[in-house]
Amino acid sequence: xxxxxxxxxxxxxxxxxxxxxxxxxxxxxxxxxxxxxxxxxxxxxxxxxxxxxxxxxxxxxxxxxxxxxxxxxxxxxxxxxxxxxxxxxxxxxxxxxxxxxxxxxxxxxxxxxxxxxxxxxxxxxxxxxxxxxxxxxxxxxxxxxxxxxxxxxxxxxxxxxxxxxxxxxxxxxxxxxxxxxxxxxxxxxxxxxxxxxxxxxxxxxxxxxxxxxxxxxxxxxxxxxxxxxxxxxxxxxxxxxxxxxxxxxxxxxxxxxxxxxxxxxxxxxxxxxxxxxxxxxxxxxxxxxxxxxxxxxxxxxxxxxxxxxxxxxxxxxxxxxxxxxxxxxxxxxxxxxxxxxxxxxxxxxxxxxxxxxxxxxxxxxxxxxxxxxxxxxxxxxxxxxxxxxxxxxxxxxxxxxxxxxxxxxxxxxxxxxxxxxxxxxxxxxxxxxxxxxxxxxxxxxxxxxxxxxxxxxxxxxxxxxxxxxxxxxxxxxxxxxxxxxxx
Numbered sequence: 001x002x003x004x005x006x007x008x009x010x011x012x013x014x015x016x017x018x019x020x021x022x023x024x025x026x027x028x029x030x031x032x033x034x035x036x037x038x039x040x041x042x043x044x045x046x047x048x049x050x051x052x053x054x055x056x057x058x059x060x061x062x063x064x065x066x067x068x069x070x071x072x073x074x075x076x077x078x079x080x081x082x083x084x085x086x087x088x089x090x091x092x093x094x095x096x097x098x099x100x101x102x103x104x105x106x107x108x109x110x111x112x113x114x115x116x117x118x119x120x121x122x123x124x125x126x127x128x129x130x131x132x133x134x135x136x137x138x139x140x141x142x143x144x145x146x147x148x149x150x151x152x153x154x155x156x157x158x159x160x161x162x163x164x165x166x167x168x169x170x171x172x173x174x175x176x177x178x179x180x181x182x183x184x185x186x187x188x189x190x191x192x193x194x195x196x197x198x199x200x201x202x203x204x205x206x207x208x209x210x211x212x213x214x215x216x217x218x219x220x221x222x223x224x225x226x227x228x229x230x231x232x233x234x235x236x237x238x239x240x241x242x243x244x245x246x247x248x249x250x251x252x253x254x255x256x257x258x259x260x261x262x263x264x265x266x267x268x269x270x271x272x273x274x275x276x277x278x279x280x281x282x283x284x285x286x287x288x289x290x291x292x293x294x295x296x297x298x299x300x301x302x303x304x305x306x307x308x309x310x311x312x313x314x315x316x317x318x319x320x321x322x323x324x325x326x327x328x329x330x331x332x333x334x335x336x337x338x339x340x341x342x343x344x345x346x347x348x349x350x351x352x353x354x355x356x357x358x359x360x361x362x363x364x365x366x367x368x369x370x371x372x373x374x375x376x377x378x379x380x381x382x383x384x385x386x387x388x389x390x391x392x393x394x395x396x397x398x399x400x401x402x403x404x405x406x407x408x409x410x411x412x413x414x415x416x417x418x419x420x421x422x423x424x425x426x427x428x429x430x431x432x433x434x435x436x437x438x439x440x441x442x443x444x445x446x447x448x449x450x451x452x453x454x455x456x457x458x459x460x461x462x463x464x465x466x467x468x469x470x471x472x473x474x475x476x477x478x479x480x481x482x483x484x485x486x487x
Contacts, residue, residue: 016156024179027156029149032271035241039275042242044235045198047205047228058203061100068096090125097129102169102193103200103234105129109169110230113327113441130327135172136190138162144188148274156272166329170197170237170345175282183282184269187240187343194238201231229437233324237345244268244278246321247344253319254311257468259487262304263311264334265341283342284335289328291452297333301453303486304339309446310465311341316350316439317359317469324348324438326445348438357381358439359469365405365460367473371398405460 016027031039072092076083097104108129111118118126141162145153153160157176164172171189178184208223236242251265272279286293288308294301308331315322323330324346333339350358360377364370372394378384384393443459450457459465463474464485478485 016151024155024158026179026271027149028271029274031241031244031273034270035245039241040239040245042232042235042239044231047202047231050202050206054199054202054206057199058206061104061200061203064099065093065096068092068099071095084121086119086121087125090119090121093122094125094129097126098133100200101196102133102190103197103204105133105169106197106230106234107204110226113444130329133167133169135164135167140191141172141174141188144191145186145277148188148277149272168343170234171240176279178269178272182269184272184279185266185282186272187278187280189238189240189276194235197234197238198231201227201234205231233346236347240276240278241273243344243347244270244273244280246347247278247280249319249321250315250323250341250344250347253315256319257314259468260307260311260314262307262338262487263340264338265344283332283340285332285340287328288331288333288339288449289452294333294453299333299337301449302457304333305446305449305453305457306462306464306486308339308341309459309462310467312442312446313362313465314468316348317355317362321347321349322439322442324442326442328449331449350439353381357383358436362466363470363473365401366463366466367470367477369398369402371395371401406458 017025069089069092072088072095073085076085076088094108097108108126111123112126112130141164142153145160149156153176156179158179158181159177161175164174165185166173170193171187173185173187176184176186205224205227208227212223213219247265248268251267254260254263254265266281266283269279269281286297288294288305291301312322312326323341323344325343326341330343331339331341357377357380360373364373372390374397375384375388375390375393379386379388379390446459450459463477463483467474467485474485477483
């Protein structure tokens with residue numbers, strides 16, 4: 001016999017059932033039957049508002065950054081150790097970012113992930129923002145989980161660890177055991193995170209649009225646009241229900257073609273999800289960049305990487321939502337040999353016309369090298385003017401791209417190839433496509449792994465990646481060239 005849990009039950013609380021001995025056997029949260037459409041909407045406050053709260057916060061930001069840089073420079077004067085002044089200043093700036101909290105950590109991550117747009121010293125210093133940030137305290141964790149669930153965590157989970165497994169800028173992860181014995185984790189947002197981050201984003205926007213845009217370098221890097229993008233992405237991440245929904249869609253599509261059994265993503269346990277908390281399957285493994293550990297386990301790093309990129313490309317070109325933040329902490333090799341994607345806070349989804357265009361670009365690079373198709377693809381989405389002649393622009397793009405794409409990743413950079421592609425397109429009146437930026441960022445991440453795991457791997461010629469996207473063409477080329485593709 002089962003019933004609603006006793007002393008803490010009320011009409012407003014989510015349903016939970018207990019057995020005859022009073023032990024919790026199940027819990028049904030607000031999204032047990034899946035999220036309603038309104039729960040997936042983004043509630044992003046205006047970015048161009050600037051008031052007294054922003055002014056006070058800006059004064060704090062200025063003081064913290066100046067103090068951090070002064071400390072770093074003073075340390076550099078006393079013990080230079082071969083470092084340049086630019087390195088010292090950059091390290092001071094990043095020190096300030098870490099003291100100022102999640103929004104500035106996010107800014108550091110953006111800088112670290114876009115090294116071509118920022119001074120090398122600053123991009124290198126910002127790499128540490130990709131690591132974990134300090135967690136919030138256990139008492140706050142338990143209070144917040146109780147507020148989310150409508151009852152203390154001890155009444156919902158068989159066990160709950162208030163010490164985090166990991167802590168990031170927006171949320172941290174805790175281990176739990178569900179009433180039925182399954183190991184799981186919850187991803188819990190930091191307290192008052194939405195208000196704090198949007199206040200900081202308004203300040204960043206004010207500084208970028210009113211001050212930084214007076215400098216040519218800032219205009220070239222489009223810092224105002226970067227803050228706008230960060231505002232959009234951050235407010236998507238702040239919607240835990242949207243994240244869980246996208247994660248579920250990504251996971252559900254992995255096996256659509258009957259293969260990809262070696263790649264997975266955590267299952268979302270919707271019964272235990274709330275507006276600011278996601279509950280999901282617990283995964284056990286090592287991050288993709290722990291190269292020594294992968295070697296110790298005799299993991300074929302190149303094969304794991306190829307399988308992971310293949311799933312990602314199928315998501316981007318066919319299924320819809322693709323993972324938009326595949327740094328090493330979000331791509332693991334599991335103890336059972338499979339690989340998994342983690343943390344779906346940042347996702348991209350291309351419109352159908354962009355899926356087609358990107359598919360045409362990849363088809364050209366990997367299958368027939370007819371760059372007239374690339375020109376037509378760019379024209380179809382308005383990146384390149386319609387009056388550009390594919391017979392002229394196609395060979396020009398091929399002359400730049402082909403030597404780069406034919407080399408291994410150990411010999412060239414996809415970032416360099418992308419930069420050259422866009423610069424060449426601009427000569428024909430093209431505009432830089434925003435839709436490609438998130439795609440390009442992920443390819444750069446994959447490149448970083450490949451330079452160590454598989455330095456001779458030529459991603460842009462790997463037919464395996466398109467086996468399910470263009471099956472007939474891939475089969476034909478494989479037969480012509482005697483290529484055997486892995487499982």
